[in-house]
Structure formats: C-alpha cells, structure tokens
Amino acid sequence: MEIEKSQPYGQGGAEAILNVQPNTSISIAYHHLFGPHDDLMLLELDEKLLPDILNQRVTLRGQPHEDAVLCSQSKTYAVKFVGTSNSVFLIPPSNLSIALGASPNPSEKDHDNSVVASVIKVVPGSMELVEVAPRLDKLKLLLSENPYGFDEVSQMNTELMHKNKGLYSWSDLVEKVQASDGELCAGLRALSAVEIDGYWRLLDENFVDEILNMLVHNVVLNDWLVSALNEDEVLHVLEADGFPRKIVRHCLEVYGSKVNDETTGGCTWRLEERPVCVHFARVVLRGKKMKLERFMEEWRKKVPEGMNASFDVLEGEVLTEKLGIEIRIYAFSVSSLPSVPAERFSKLFQEKPKWEWKELQPFVRDLKVPGLSSEGLLLKYTRRTQPSADAEPIFSAR
Amino acid sequence: MQIQVKCSCGEEKCPEWAILELQGVVEAQPSFKDHLQNLQIGSLCRPTSQETYTFTVGYHELTGTKVPLKKPMLVLKKIKLDTEEEKDNISSSMVELDVIGVIRQRILFKTRPKALISKPQPTEKEKACAAVSSMSN
Numbered sequence: 001m002e003i004e005k006s007q008p009y010g011q012g013g014a015e016a017i018l019n020v021q022p023n024t025s026i027s028i029a030y031h032h033l034f035g036p037h038d039d040l041m042l043l044e045l046d047e048k049l050l051p052d053i054l055n056q057r058v059t060l061r062g063q064p065h066e067d068a069v070l071c072s073q074s075k076t077y078a079v080k081f082v083g084t085s086n087s088v089f090l091i092p093p094s095n096l097s098i099a100l101g102a103s104p105n106p107s108e109k110d111h112d113n114s115v116v117a118s119v120i121k122v123v124p125g126s127m128e129l130v131e132v133a134p135r136l137d138k139l140k141l142l143l144s145e146n147p148y149g150f151d152e153v154s155q156m157n158t159e160l161m162h163k164n165k166g167l168y169s170w171s172d173l174v175e176k177v178q179a180s181d182g183e184l185c186a187g188l189r190a191l192s193a194v195e196i197d198g199y200w201r202l203l204d205e206n207f208v209d210e211i212l213n214m215l216v217h218n219v220v221l222n223d224w225l226v227s228a229l230n231e232d233e234v235l236h237v238l239e240a241d242g243f244p245r246k247i248v249r250h251c252l253e254v255y256g257s258k259v260n261d262e263t264t265g266g267c268t269w270r271l272e273e274r275p276v277c278v279h280f281a282r283v284v285l286r287g288k289k290m291k292l293e294r295f296m297e298e299w300r301k302k303v304p305e306g307m308n309a310s311f312d313v314l315e316g317e318v319l320t321e322k323l324g325i326e327i328r329i330y331a332f333s334v335s336s337l338p339s340v341p342a343e344r345f346s347k348l349f350q351e352k353p354k355w356e357w358k359e360l361q362p363f364v365r366d367l368k369v370p371g372l373s374s375e376g377l378l379l380k381y382t383r384r385t386q387p388s389a390d391a392e393p394i395f396s397a398r
Numbered sequence: 399m400q401i402q403v404k405c406s407c408g409e410e411k412c413p414e415w416a417i418l419e420l421q422g423v424v425e426a427q428p429s430f431k432d433h434l435q436n437l438q439i440g441s442l443c444r445p446t447s448q449e450t451y452t453f454t455v456g457y458h459e460l461t462g463t464k465v466p467l468k469k470p471m472l473v474l475k476k477i478k479l480d481t482e483e484e485k486d487n488i489s490s491s492m493v494e495l496d497v498i499g500v501i502r503q504r505i506l507f508k509t510r511p512k513a514l515i516s517k518p519q520p521t522e523k524e525k526a527c528a529a530v531s532s533m534s535n
Contacts, residue, residue, distance in 0.1 A: 014416035017442065017505065020451070025443035028418065028453070030434040039476040042501070044469050053403055053472065053497060054412060060401040060495065070403075089418040089439075090473070092499065117416070119439065126471055175400050 012115035013094030028089070031118035040090070042126035043079075049129070061178050070129055074182035078132045083125035090123050131370040134179030136187040137338050142168055142176060143193055149204035153244060167199040194250040203247065209283055211243055211251050212276065216304040226306045228259060231267035255279070274313045277303055281314055285331040292320065292327040316362030319352065334363050341367050345381040349397035356392050403474070405497040412497060415473050417504035418442070418453065420460055442505070451505050457514045462507030473499035 016026050045053070052058050052072045060079070062068040070077045146166030168176070177184060193200045218237050219226055231252065235245045255276050256269040280302040284295060296309075303309040316334040320327050332351065338344050348355065348363055367377055378384065382395040407413060430437055440455035449464040479492040 014414055014499075017416035017418070018414060018503070020442065020444040022444055022447040025441050027438060028440050028442050029438040030436060032435045034435050041474045041476070041495075043472045043474055044467075045472065046469055050470060050500075054405045056402070056404055058403045060403065061399070063399055068401075086419050086421050087423050088504075089420075091416040091418065092473075093413045093415065095413075117442070119418075123417075 012117040014091045014117065015093055016115045017091055017117045026115040026117055028091075029116050029118050031092075031120045034118070034120060037121040040121060042090075042123055044126050044128050046129070061174070063176065066178065069132065069135070069178045071178075071180040074180050076132055076134045076178060076180050076183060077129035080128050080130060081125055082128050084123075088123040089119040090121050091117050092120050133339065133368055133370065134183035134187065135177065136179055136183070136190075137340065139173065139177045139179070139184070139187050140191055142166070142173070143191060143200060143202045146201070147204040147207075148194075148196060148201040148247075149207045150210060153207075153242065153247070167201075169198050170195075170200065173200060192250075192254045194247070196246070203250070205282070208251065208279065211238070211248060212255065212279060214238055214241055214243065215248075215251070215271075219304060226271040226304055229256070229269045229271065231269055234269070271304070271307070273307050276307060277309050277313045278317050280309075281317065282331055282333070285318065285329065287331075289321075289328045289330040292329050295329050319359075334366065337363065339367070341369060341377055341381055345397070353396055355395045357395065358392070360395050401493050401495055403495045403497065407498065412500045415499040415501050417501055418507070419504050420453065420462070420507040421510075424455060451507075453505075453507055454514070455511070458511035459514050460507035460511050461509055462505055464503055464505045466503045467501065471501040472497050473501065 012026055020026060049058075049072060058070060058072050060068045060070050068079050070079055173184060174181070177187075179187060188200055191202060193202055195201075215234065215238065218224065218234070219229075222233075222237070224230075224233070229252070231249070234252065235248055238248045239245050252269045256271045259268040259270045277299075281295075281299050284290075284298045284302060290298075296311075300309045317331065318329050319332040320329045322328075337347050344364065344367060348360070364377065365374070367374070369377060372380070378395065381398060383398050384393050384395055386393045405412065424439060426434055426437065440453055443452045443454065444450070445452060451462050451464065453460040453462065474495045475498050477494045477496055479494055
C-alpha cells in the first residue's frame with residue numbers, strides 16, 4: 001500500500017470542521033507543526049467569565065509552591081486539571097501560523113482541491129475552574145509582620161524604616177496573596193489596614209490604644225459629644241499631641257461612622273459603641289483570664305461616657321468558663337482564627353471540645369465556602385448531639 | 399507571582415478552534431510513529447443535513463455527532479517573556495498566558511469503530527486503533 005507522507009495542507013482548519021456541508025467530506029491530517037505543544041492549554045470556564053477574560057481582567061495568582069488560582073475582578077477560582085483517556089484532537093483555524101508565531105506551511109498548495117483540517121496536538125485534558133474563598137489568612141500574616149506604631153511616627157527619618165522588612169505595597173500584596181482585587185480590598189478593610197507612604201499597614205494595638213485614650217480624654221476635656229465629633233477639631237487637637245492626621249482619621253473610620261449633619265458644616269463623626277467597647281475589652285483582658293465581675297468593672301471604667309459596655313458586643317471576642325460558681329472570661333477573637341473551615345473548626349475544638357450553638361455561632365458565621373451552606377459546613381465539620389428533643393444541641397469534633 | 403491572562407484577538411474576534419474527540423487512541427504504523435507531521439489521519443464526512451458525522455480511519459468507520467460544549471473552552475498559549483535584567487542570577491522569566499482561541503463545540507465519536515471491509519485487522523480490537531494509511535490520492 002502506498003503511503004503518502006506529505007499531505008497537502010489546505011485552507012480548511014477549524015472553520016472547515018465547524019462548517020462541513022451536507023454530503024461532503026474533509027480530510028483530517030496531522031499538522032506540519034504537530035507535536036506535544038505543552039505551551040497550549042485548554043481552560044474550561046463559565047460563559048459569564050468569558051467577557052472578563054477577553055477584556056484582560058483576569059490573572060493567575062500564586063507563589064511557585066502554591067496551587068495557582070485564577071482571579072477575576074471580584075472572585076477567586078481554583079484551577080484543576082482534569083485528564084481524559086479519550087483522544088482529543090485539537091484543530092486550529094487555518095491561519096494558525098500567526099497565533100503560534102510559525103512560518104506558513106511550505107506545502108500549502110492543495111493539488112486536488114480537497115479541504116484539509118490539521119490536528120496540532122492531542123490534548124491530554126483541560127483545566128477547570130472551581131470558585132473558592134480567597135486565601136486571605138496570608139494577608140493578615142504579612143501585614144502583622146511590621147505593624148505601624150508610635151516609634152515610627154516619632155522617627156523623623158521614615159526612609160530608614162522603609163528599608164525594614166514586612167512592608168507591602170498593593171502590588172506586593174497582589175503578587176503574594178491569592179485573592180481577587182475586590183476580595184483583597186475587602187480583606188484590607190476587614191483588617192482595618194491603612195495605606196501609609198504607599199504601604200498597607202496594620203496599626204499596632206498599643207498605638208491604637210494611645211490614640212483612643214487620647215481621643216476619649218479630649219472628649220471629656222473639651223466637652224465633645226461621642227455622637228458628634230467634629231473632624232477638623234479632633235484632627236487638630238490630636239495632631240498637637242503628636243498623632244498624624246491621617247492615622248487619626250483612619251481611626252475615626254474604624255471606630256466610628258460619618259454622620260450626615262448639614263447644619264454643623266464640616267465632617268462629623270460618631271464613635272461606634274461596638275468597636276470601641278471591644279477594643280477596651282481586649283486591652284483589659286490582654287493575655288489573662290479574669291473573674292467576670294472584675295472584668296466588667298475594669299472594662300466599664302475604660303469605656304467613654306455615653307457608651308454602654310454591654311456584654312453582647314463581645315460576641316465572637318471572648319469565651320467564658322465556669323469554675324465552680326465562678327465565671328472566668330478570656331479573650332478569644334474570631335479575627336485571630338483561620339478562615340479555612342477545616343482549620344477553623346480544628347482550632348475551635350482544640351480550645352473547647354463542646355460548644356452550644358449560641359456560643360459557636362459567632363465563631364463560624366463569617367465562614368463562607370462557595371457552594372456550601374452554613375448547615376452544610378456544620379454537617380461536614382461537626383458532630384451534633386442533642387441529649388433530648390427539647391435540649392440545646394451540642395457541637396463537638398467529628 | 400502574577401500571570402496576566404491576555405487576549406490579543408480581542409472580544410468577539412477570538413477565533414474558534416475545533417475538537418474531534420474519540421475513544422481510545424489512534425496509532426500510526428510503527429514506521430511513521432516519529433514523524434507524524436503532515437500525515438493524513440482519516441476523512442470526516444457529513445452524510446446528511448443532520449449533525450451526524452462519520453470519521454473514517456483506515457478500515458474503520460466511527461459515527462458521531464456534533465455537540466455544543468456545556469461551557470466554552472479557551473485555548474491558552476503560555477508565552478515566556480525574557481526579562482532583560484536578570485536579578486540575583488534567578489532566571490526570572492516572566493510568563494504570560496495568551497488566549498488564542500475559543501472552543502464551543504466538539505464532534506464526539508463515542509461508539510466503537512465499525513470495520514469497513516473484512517480484510518485482516520491491522521491491530522487489536524478494543525480501541526479505535528487503526529493504522530494510518532492514505533485514503534485518497
């Protein structure tokens with residue numbers, strides 16, 4: 001049997017395959033550039049992501065040792081390779097040479113006018129996307145390396161400090177954190193990070209404490225209302241005490257909210273009870289367990305006038321334990337826990353083997369896994385026991 | 399590290415690529431194994447106006463249909479960008495992914511091949527294993 005090696009390469013390509021007319025046939029051949037072409041990959045994705053990709057709003061993010069994720073503007077997707085045992089012949093359009101940067105086929109002449117579509121590679125599988133939660137724990141870790149504190153403010157030469165490690169600009173974070181731009185922004189907001197001299201920083205807790213104490217002190221001194229603080233006045237007074245305007249304004253944003261009051265003119269802020277009270281509770285509890293009564297007493301002393309230090313605001317910030325008739329309280333903040341569900345539940349059950357729903361809920365309600373409801377999460381990571389039908393369910397480790 | 403996914407063709411102009419998919423493997427005769435380039439595999443025929451196709455490979459005929467993909471697939475090409483200054487001896491070759499095509503349908507042959515003539519079979523039975531030989535010319 002005569003075997004002809006140099007098949008003509010026609011103008012067919014993928015177009016011909018996709019538009020085969022009834023009662024006709026086309027010839028399928030290996031492309032003159034046929035090979036493994038490991039640089040060619042297939043990516044399966046949702047139709048609704050297509051515009052993002054085609055308009056170049058999508059990037060792959062991750063360090064060499066991490067599994068790559070694909071990020072759109074607002075979402076993060078894990079990339080999974082799915083292999084196939086079928087033979088998948090990949091056929092490019094006829095003008096492929098441009099795309100592959102190759103010279104045109106020398107034998108493009110088609111002597112008998114038959115249309116040929118050429119296979120460039122046999123594809124071993126494709127990549128699929130699975131929406132995942134952004135990997136933001138690393139963001140917290142990075143920003144905690146070098147929090148912004150008072151020493152840095154008093155240091156005149158900030159240049160010197162910037163040579164230190166642990167400073168990350170937006171573009172550094174994008175390189176290092178596996179999250180979309182939108183999720184990274186939200187993550188920075190949730191951590192109350194602030195951009196100082198081009199770097200995203202967390203404020204040192206002691207520094208924040210100094211600022212808040214100074215603010216509360218001045219509220220008393222100047223007869224200000226915690227529900228109506230004039231921004232200009234506050235910034236002016238605290239600046240005189242050595243606190244940079246930008247940082248104080250950031251604290252107003254974190255611990256207060258803007259009040260729209262057109263009569264006063266200028267910007268007015270109201271200090272918010274919850275974040276302020278939580279801050280002072282953390283300071284009181286720092287590193288120790290306390291009798292509940294003593295804690296409440298010390299806490300209420302610290303909280304500014306006009307604010308009610310009620311135990312409810314400490315949901316997700318503290319745990320209590322009973323020792324005989326004595327109740328002791330200690331700091332245990334949901335913000336210090338990992339955001340990966342398996343790690344979160346492991347930490348929780350490490351802390352305390354049994355949880356009532358009322359206790360557990362503040363420590364798990366922020367967990368979000370695409371495609372899994374909060375009930376699903378509980379089913380997956382906890383064992384639920386209910387001693388009797390009307391008893392409170394108890395959650396323990398699986 | 400961040401890899402930009404680029405699309406030089408732009409929206410609406412992304413060329414469509416095609417896929418022929420069949421079960422098993424197509425094997426060339428041993429003498430051609432290492433130089434498959436330009437070798438003919440077979441002939442794709444659309445006998446009627448329906449989206450039914452036959453694919454003839456050697457003495458075997460496969461029957462299949464054109465099916466739209468549930469989700470589109472993109473053809474990505476990895477492009478190494480050589481950074482001009484190589485810092486600290488680490489070859490910091492940057493990578494970019496370029497979208498060079500989109501696939502929306504495939505012609506799928508999921509049945510076993512039918513023998514066209516009752517000559518001795520070139521290779522084993524099971525798979526769509528067939529020697530590639532010239533069909534025309």
